[in-house]
Every structure is written in C-alpha cells, then in structure tokens.
Amino acid sequence: MYTQEEISxxxxxxxxxxxxxxxxxxxxxxxxxxxxxxGKRLRPTLLLMACNLFSEQPREALPAAAAVxxxxxxxxxxxxxxxxxxxxxxxxxxxxxxxxxxxxxxxxAMMIYAYTLLEQCDPGLLPALLETFNRxxxxxxxxQQYDMDFEHRESxxxxxxxxMIRLKTSALLAGSARLGALIGGADxxxxxxxxxxxxxxxLAFQLQDDLLDTYGxxxxxxxxxxxxxxxxKKTYLMIRALALANATQRTTLLTTSHDESLSAPxxxxxxxxxxxxxxxxxxxxxxxxxxxxxxxEALEALRIDKERTAPLKALAQGLMKRNK
Amino acid sequence: MYTQEEISxxxxxxxxxxxxxxxxxxxxxxxxxxxxxxGKRLRPTLLLMACNLFSEQPREALPAAAAVxxxxxxxxxxxxxxxxxxxxxxxxxxxxxxxxxxxxxxxxAMMIYAYTLLEQCDPGLLPALLETFNRxxxxxxxxQQYDMDFEHRESxxxxxxxxMIRLKTSALLAGSARLGALIGGADxxxxxxxxxxxxxxxLAFQLQDDLLDTYGxxxxxxxxxxxxxxxxKKTYLMIRALALANATQRTTLLTTSHDESLSAPxxxxxxxxxxxxxxxxxxxxxxxxxxxxxxxEALEALRIDKERTAPLKALAQGLMKRNK
Numbered sequence: 001m002y003t004q005e006e007i008s009x010x011x012x013x014x015x016x017x018x019x020x021x022x023x024x025x026x027x028x029x030x031x032x033x034x035x036x037x038x039g040k041r042l043r044p045t046l047l048l049m050a051c052n053l054f055s056e057q058p059r060e061a062l063p064a065a066a067a068v069x070x071x072x073x074x075x076x077x078x079x080x081x082x083x084x085x086x087x088x089x090x091x092x093x094x095x096x097x098x099x100x101x102x103x104x105x106x107x108x109a110m111m112i113y114a115y116t117l118l119e120q121c122d123p124g125l126l127p128a129l130l131e132t133f134n135r136x137x138x139x140x141x142x143x144q145q146y147d148m149d150f151e152h153r154e155s156x157x158x159x160x161x162x163x164m165i166r167l168k169t170s171a172l173l174a175g176s177a178r179l180g181a182l183i184g185g186a187d188x189x190x191x192x193x194x195x196x197x198x199x200x201x202x203l204a205f206q207l208q209d210d211l212l213d214t215y216g217x218x219x220x221x222x223x224x225x226x227x228x229x230x231x232x233k234k235t236y237l238m239i240r241a242l243a244l245a246n247a248t249q250r251t252t253l254l255t256t257s258h259d260e261s262l263s264a265p266x267x268x269x270x271x272x273x274x275x276x277x278x279x280x281x282x283x284x285x286x287x288x289x290x291x292x293x294x295x296x297e298a299l300e301a302l303r304i305d306k307e308r309t310a311p312l313k314a315l316a317q318g319l320m321k322r323n324k
Numbered sequence: 325m326y327t328q329e330e331i332s333x334x335x336x337x338x339x340x341x342x343x344x345x346x347x348x349x350x351x352x353x354x355x356x357x358x359x360x361x362x363g364k365r366l367r368p369t370l371l372l373m374a375c376n377l378f379s380e381q382p383r384e385a386l387p388a389a390a391a392v393x394x395x396x397x398x399x400x401x402x403x404x405x406x407x408x409x410x411x412x413x414x415x416x417x418x419x420x421x422x423x424x425x426x427x428x429x430x431x432x433a434m435m436i437y438a439y440t441l442l443e444q445c446d447p448g449l450l451p452a453l454l455e456t457f458n459r460x461x462x463x464x465x466x467x468q469q470y471d472m473d474f475e476h477r478e479s480x481x482x483x484x485x486x487x488m489i490r491l492k493t494s495a496l497l498a499g500s501a502r503l504g505a506l507i508g509g510a511d512x513x514x515x516x517x518x519x520x521x522x523x524x525x526x527l528a529f530q531l532q533d534d535l536l537d538t539y540g541x542x543x544x545x546x547x548x549x550x551x552x553x554x555x556x557k558k559t560y561l562m563i564r565a566l567a568l569a570n571a572t573q574r575t576t577l578l579t580t581s582h583d584e585s586l587s588a589p590x591x592x593x594x595x596x597x598x599x600x601x602x603x604x605x606x607x608x609x610x611x612x613x614x615x616x617x618x619x620x621e622a623l624e625a626l627r628i629d630k631e632r633t634a635p636l637k638a639l640a641q642g643l644m645k646r647n648k
Contacts, residue, residue, distance in 0.1 A: 024470055119455050
C-alpha cells in the first residue's frame with residue numbers, strides 16, 4: 001500500500017513523462033503549457049488511491065489517471081474561453097496567449113489525447129472504462145451548460161444548484177474513483193460506495209470553493225476576494241441568500257454586481273453585509289460538513305480494512321483544510 | 325450484399341433514429357440541428373460498405389458509422405467558429421444561431437457522444453476500434469492546425485499541402501474504411517489496402533473541392549464561385565500557381581485578395597486569369613485523376629470478388645461526378 005505522498009509522487013512523475021508530438025507546434029504547445037506543474041493533480045491521485053484500495057499495482061491505473069487529468073485540463077481550457085478568463089493558475093490562459101482558435105483546437109486535441117491514453121488499459125476492462133469515462137465526460141458538459149444557463153436566470157433553487165455542481169465538479173471525482181476501483185478489480189458494491197464518496201466530496205469541495213471566494217483570506221488564497229460577487233455569479237452563497245431575502249434585499253442581491261455607480265469594494269461590502277445578516281457563511285459551512293460526513297460515511301461503509309482507506313480519508317480531510 | 329442505395333438508406337434511417345437527452349436544451353439542440361438531414365453521409369456510407377465487403381451483417385457497423393459521422397459534424401461545428409463561417413449547408417452555422425460558447429460546448433459534447441456510440445461495438449474489437457478512432461481524430465486536428473498555419477505563410481509546397489489534406493480530409497475517410505473493415509473481420513492486408521483506397525479518394529475529393537470553388541458552376545453548386553480566392557486561401561490551385569509565377573505574378577497572387585481598390589468580381593477575374601495562363605485547371609484535373617487511379621488500384625488489389633467491390637467503386641466514381 002502506498003501513502004498519499006507516494007501516490008502523489010507517482011502521479012507527478014508520470015504526468016511529467018508524457019511526450020507530445022513536436023508538430024504541429026501550435027497544436028501541442030498549448031497542451032504542454034496546460035499540463036505544466038501547478039495543478040493539484042487531485043483527480044489522478046484519487047484515481048490511483050481508489051485502485052490501491054483493491055490492488056497492490058496502482059501504477060496500472062496511471063494511463064487512466066492521466067486521461068482524467070488531461071480531460072480535466074481540457075475542460076478548464078474551453079471553460080476559460082467561455083468565461084473569458086484571463087488567468088489560470090497565475091499564468092495567462094491559453095486563449096489569451098495563443099488566441100481563441102488555437103485554444104478551441106488544442107482543447108479538442110487534449111480530449112482526444114485523453115481517450116488515446118485509455119488504449120493502454122487492460123483490453124478486458126476497456127468496455128467498462130470507456131463507459132465510465134464517457135458518462136463522466138458528458139456529465140461535465142451538462143454541468144457547464146447548466147452553469148451557463150443559471151447566469152441568465154433570476155432564480156435557481158438549492159436543489160438545482162447542487163445538481164449542477166454534482167455534474168460539473170463531482171462527476172469527474174466520481175468517475176476518477178470508479179475508474180481506479182475498476183482497474184483495481186473492485187466488486188459492484190464497492191464501486192457504488194466509492195462513487196458516492198467522491199460525489200459527496202465533490203459537493204463539499206465546490207461549496208468550499210464558493211465560500212472561500214467570498215470569505216477566504218486573499219493573502220493565503222493568492223487572489224482577490226469577491227470575484228464571484230463582482231461577476232454576479234449564482235453561487236451557493238447567493239442562492240441561499242436569495243431564498244432568505246425580502247423584495248428589497250433581493251433586488252440588492254441581483255443588481256449590485258452591475259451597478260456602475262459602485263466601486264468593486266463597495267459592491268463586495270454591500271453583498272457581504274446581506275450574506276452576514278442571513279448567516280450565509282455558517283449555513284454554507286453546515287452544508288459543507290453535511291456533504292463531507294456523507295462522503296466519509298460512504299467510505300467507512302466499504303468492506304475494507306480501515307488502514308487501507310486512511311489515505312483517501314486523509315485526502316478528503318486535507319481538501320477541506322485547503323485555503324486555495 | 326447491399327447496394328449503395330440500400331446502405332445509404334440504412335445509414336439515414338439509423339442517423340434519424342438517434343435520440344439525445346432533452347436537457348440541458350442548449351447543449352443538445354445544437355447537436356440535433358447539426359445532424360439534421362442535409363449532409364452526404366459519405367463517411368458512414370463508406371464505413372458500412374467497407375464492412376459489407378467482408379460481412380453480410382453491415383448493420384453491426386452502424387454505431388461506429390454514426391460515431392464517425394458525428395465526429396465529422398463536430399469538426400465542422402468547431403471549424404465554423406474558427407473560420408467565422410456564417411452558413412453551413414444553407415442554414416445558419418451553430419455559433420451564429422446559438423453563440424460561440426454554446427457552439428464550443430455542444431461540439432465538445434458531440435465528440436463525447438461519438439465515443440459513447442463506440443460502447444455498442446463488439447467488446448473484443450473495442451481496443452482496435454478505439455485505436456483507429458483516436459488516431460483518425462487526432463490527425464483531423466493536426467490537419468486543421470496545418471491549414472490554419474498555412475494562412476500565415478507565404479509559401480507552402482505541394483507536398484506540404486497534400487500532407488495537410490491527407491490529415492484534414494483523408495484521415496476521416498481512411499479511418500471510416502478501416503473501422504468498417506475491422507468490424508467486418510478483414511485481415512491486416514485488406515485493412516491496409518482499404519485505407520490506401522480511402523486516403524487517395526480523400527485527396528482526389530479535396531482537390532476537386534478546390535477546383536470547383538474556382539471553376540465550378542455557381543448554378544449547380546448552389547453557391548458563389550471564387551470564395552477561396554476572396555479569402556486568399558492557399559488552395560491546391562494557388563500553390564501550383566505560386567510555383568509557376570514570376571516575381572510580379574507572385575505579388576498579384578498573394579496581394580489581390582486584400583486589395584481594397586478591387587471589387588470581388590475583379591479579384592476573382594484577376595486571379596483566374598493567372599490560373600488560366602498557367603493551365604492550373606488542367607494540372608488540378610490531372611492530380612485528381614492521379615489520386616483517383618491510385619484509389620481504384622488499391623481497391624482492385626483487394627483479394628475480393630470484383631462484384632463485391634463494385635459499390636465502393638461506384639461511390640468513388642460518383643463523388644468525382646458531383647458538382648457540389
């Protein structure tokens with residue numbers, strides 16, 4: 001059995017060993033750039049840990065792990081075009097550096113490259129792995145579409161929001177856990193429990209993302225606080241606040257982000273004042289704890305020695321301590 | 325054995341039977357729109373015919389055939405964003421109708437949907453089918469990148485151009501033929517010959533596209549002639565002309581398309597006058613015939629009854645008679 005640090009090291013080494021064709025330069029350079037060190041490599045680490053629960057050869061899961069990481073980075077690349085995001089992990093986004101056309105095409109090639117890595121998996125497992133990968137990939141697209149849809153809607157229910165982040169964020173974690181466990185040789189019941197673990201972990205993870213964007217510490221976060229408020233995003237915080245607001249407060253919540261008479265700090269202060277009045281930070285922390293508990297319950301329900309599940313538990317708890 | 329019309333009918337019926345999820349609407353509507361009747365369905369027809377060479381059950385190849393057709397339409401969707409094309413098959417392009425973001429994301433979902441169809445193939449063949457599909461898909465991206473690169477280059481050799489269209493156009497035809505033949509149970513030698521047939525057919529097909537854009541009949545073509553000239557595209561015609569031009573003629577070839585003192589008909593007339601002086605239409609026709617001969621040679625080299633290869637031969641010859 002491998003420790004979290006060992007798994008993480010194996011993943012980083014493998015990702016760094018991937019070699020892309022030299023030509024055409026403009027197609028593969030943005031891919032190499034997107035995959036440079038800097039990400040958390042959370043999904044491939046989770047995938048290898050899930051495999052290691054059932055098998056002493058987690059390295060066999062490396063191609064699938066890299067496939068998921070590359071698919072994830074492909075979604076970031078295309079999302080950055082759609083969101084017109086200038087920066088990714090402290091560097092110019094691909095479409096800012098190479099242009100939109102190159103970013104679209106390199107993203108496409110990244111997705112194909114992810115599928116190409118699946119060729120290296122056990123042929124007998126390929127049907128199940130492909131099915132899992134495809135479902136996961138389609139769910140991520142569905143989640144991104146709902147996220148874009150919500151921008152144009154006045155009201156989004158908490159349930160709709162959770163379903164959206166289940167697709168946009170949890171699907172990749174659940175898919176990673178399932179792929180790893182499939183490669184490790186898990187039975188059907190274990191697959192379902194691990195998927196539930198990763199789904200709930202993903203929900204907790206995304207809600208924490210929402211919370212940190214408004215209530216995090218800009219110093220430790222390495223970015224300005226309040227970006228979601230300034231963009232008028234319908235985050236979990238906003239949705240809970242809208243549900244508790246009266247008509248006047250509702251108007252403030254919905255119109256402040258595009259009120260040109262206000263400075264950015266004023267906008268953030270105004271929205272945060274309402275969040276504070278409703279106790280939104282505490283409500284969000286409760287929701288995070290709730291989903292985190294469900295995740296750990298699913299993990300503990302596995303018929304596996306506690307010591308084997310310890311690295312996954314540590315990974316989950318480590319994520320909740322993160323500040324970026 | 326099925327006739328060309330029967331195969332074509334089976335393909336159309338299957339494509340029309342595909343059902344996409346109802347939600348999110350904005351994700352799947354553009355996909356349904358892209359796949360509406362109107363295309364030639366050349367690639368899935370070729371795929372089923374290749375299968376039917378070796379098997380009496382070409383319907384087994386339908387999911388792979390639809391996967392290729394959907395992948396092809398995905399490339400058109402993303403290419404239309406990159407080329408800023410307003411119209412596709414006489415209808416507004418997806419990005420014109422739904423916006424760029426929806427077009428990027430729907431295209432991504434289309435590609436994933438294509439891979440999802442592969443799940444329905446014989447599990448034992450899946451490794452070979454996935455490998456072929458991935459290689460084909462990556463080559464198409466490489467071809468599109470070279471095509472974009474060439475726009476910014478003064479000189480492109482005939483060899484470089486042929487390599488670009490081998491990737492951008494032939495790869496999909498070669499991949500289709502190989503996938504169909506794999507499903508039909510072809511041996512390695514037959515696979516290679518069929519791939520060669522489809523590659524050469526693709527080259528002839530693309531060169532004819534270039535020729536028709538400048539020398540076709542706008543009436544039968546259903547679009548204005550000279551689009552490539554007005555866009556300053558480095559087509560086969562332009563590349564052959566540049567190779568034969570002196571310094572003055574070269575300047576005319578390279579600068580006419582963006583000369584603001586000229587009307588569109590004047591630009592077309594000026595470039596065509598040079599093409600005519602160099603006999604470019606005849607040179608292109610010779611190249612088309614050359615690649616068509618190589619295609620038919622590869623087909624005839626198959627150790628299969630002539631009557632079985634007749635539909636593929638008819639398909640190829642029909643393509644050469646097309647005027648759009």
